[in-house]
Amino acid sequence: MPELFHHPLRLRADPSRVVVRPFHIAWASTNGGAPSRTERIVSEVLALSPGEARAQLELVLKDFEARHWQTRRVFMTRYDEIEAMLKLDGAAIGDEKRQLLGAYFCHEYSYAAAALMNPSAVPHYDQTGMPPGSMRILMSLRAVGEGHISSVAFREGIITDGGELVLAPEPPFATAADAHEPDERAMEGPVRIYRHRDSTLSGTVIFPITRAQSNGLEDLRICHFLHDDGTPEWIGTYTAYNGSVIQSELLRTRDWRSLDLVPMTGSAARNKGMALFPRKVDGKYMMLGRQDGENIFLHTSDDITHWEGGAMIIKPRFPWELVQMGNCGPPIETDDGWLVLTHGVGAMRKYSIGAALLDKNDPSKVLARSREPLLAAADQDREGYVPNVVYTCGAIRHGDSLFIPYGVADSSVAFAFAPIQALIDQME
Known part of the structure; x- marks a missing residue:
């Protein structure tokens, strides 16, 4: 690799x-x-x-x-x-x-006292003042606090034209996004929450609100979705957990001021780790998921909130992924096809991150896969709350490189850059 x-x-x-x-x-x-x-x-x-x-x-x-x-x-x-x-x-x-x-x-x-992990990244909604070749980014992070309750935190930053990462400083105060009125805090179903008008996204936290979310909002996978009419929307999939049952839900926003938390329906939505394609393909919404806990499935739908069935497209093949596989965030469109980061679990429950390439017009066709992992738990990446884990919920393309924020041992967040074409060329 x-x-x-x-x-x-x-x-x-x-x-x-x-x-x-x-x-x-x-x-x-x-x-x-x-x-x-x-x-x-x-x-x-x-x-x-x-x-x-x-x-x-x-x-x-x-x-x-x-x-x-x-x-x-x-x-x-x-x-x-x-x-x-x-x-x-x-x-x-x-x-x-x-x-x-x-x-x-x-x-x-203390919302991040226990752990900070499993990030995803998207282009920031505000690119004002960015010089050519530089991009403002927005990362989501899974923050774990008292009672092992997970919430969603954010961090803004810039990737420069030289490939350097510069994070915006965290404000001294953090604020929780919430409904404007008590009766808007529905215990079931969709809810709309608002970022505090004076708070930056780097100082905003989203806590569980509904009963389905009561024990955590886990592993937000954000994508910059382009609708058929060319308008953008930031849409993320995450797992709502109530202590015994999991439910896949959507975070949706067009302005990062008001955010909708929307439960998904259908048999596929009762599983973890779903990831949305950043546009329709052949007139359909598409998702990747891990419906049986072992293999990667492709789902299609006419309704972005309702997902059924699915077809298995990738199963474990190499030693580093034999226990189970899953996606590592929304697919990334390239000239060669849809680039998908995957996670695999091998012997001693060691996690690794690899990649697959799907056909651009028919993502059910797997064009190539990485024989060796791109990233694996090793050395300093072994130790933590859950040892031997590396995991990302979404990378982002920046020029010819892939920017990969990733969780380390369910305890911290690290960052890596990979050349996209070299990654694709070494697949088989």
């Missing part, structure tokens, strides 16, 4: 990256009609004198105001939810007590 350039940059888990999240306490009483814990907390805060409430709020703000974006507004937003739940008389409660009540029903959440 062609020699890769491994960038020295690594992204790692960072427990200092925190956001304010709702702290959920049961609304209803479990003690035979006695006030619930929520009602007790509210009544005791309301019973404080103005001076006591002010002193307690000042203590909270001393601890947390410098750590979060618009902390007081966050508390007030959370208070509004409590007021709606308990039907409080907000007009009779002063701002300080409302903020304090909001604080009692919030907590800090």
Whole structure:
């Protein structure tokens, strides 16, 4: 396989990256009609004198105001939810007590304390000011925090005309994308969430919202999709997990301000690791998937949210992939065909990344495959939360090179560049 350039940059888990999240306490009483814990907390805060409430709020703000974006507004937003739940008389409660009540029903959440892994990359929606040969990019990352709950984080950057990667600095505050109104937070079905108007994407996190997502949003594979009329949309597939059942869903956005989280239907959507082709092929939407947990399948549909059946097109052949295979993100269109990064699992559950080439007009035809892996867990890439794993959810083409962000041992994110033509030429 062609020699890769491994960038020295690594992204790692960072427990200092925190956001304010709702702290959920049961609304209803479990003690035979006695006030619930929520009602007790509210009544005791309301019973404080103005001076006591002010002193307690000042203590909270001393601890947390410098750590979060618009902390007081966050508390007030959370208070509004409590007021709606308990039907409080907000007009009779002063701002300080409302903020304090909001604080009692919030907590800090370190969203990337356990791991940062499994990235994907797409062209950034804003290429303003980019010199010829340079490209602004957007990466998604799977961030894992307390309780092993996965969320989606983002990082913006630039690949220069010289092939150098420069990441935008992370803002000091992270904010969670959320619905504008409490009643927009549907417990089932599609939901629309919004990025905070003052937050960059590098400072935005998407947390589980629906019941199907309650234990995590995993492995977002983003593609820059071109519709038949030439309009672009950023569409990503991810796995929603509720602790026992998985469900494939779509993230869809045209402006990265509002984002739709849409469950997919059909038998194929009950599996992990689906990846969307970045345009229709022969008038059909197409996906790659791993429906039996071992082989790569091709799916076609007239409806981007509904997927059935599928035909197996790639199965394990070489020693490094004999245990199982899967895609490593959306196919990349080249003059020679659709370039697909694949992952394979071999002896001792060692993960490797290889490639396949599919026919441009009929992707069910496999034109070539890599006999040897492009990337494999080795040396420093062995150690971590899950050893011997390298994994990507999507590479991106930049000129003649393939930019591959990839997860290392389910613990960190590394970056590599590969020459595309040399990669294709060495397939068989």
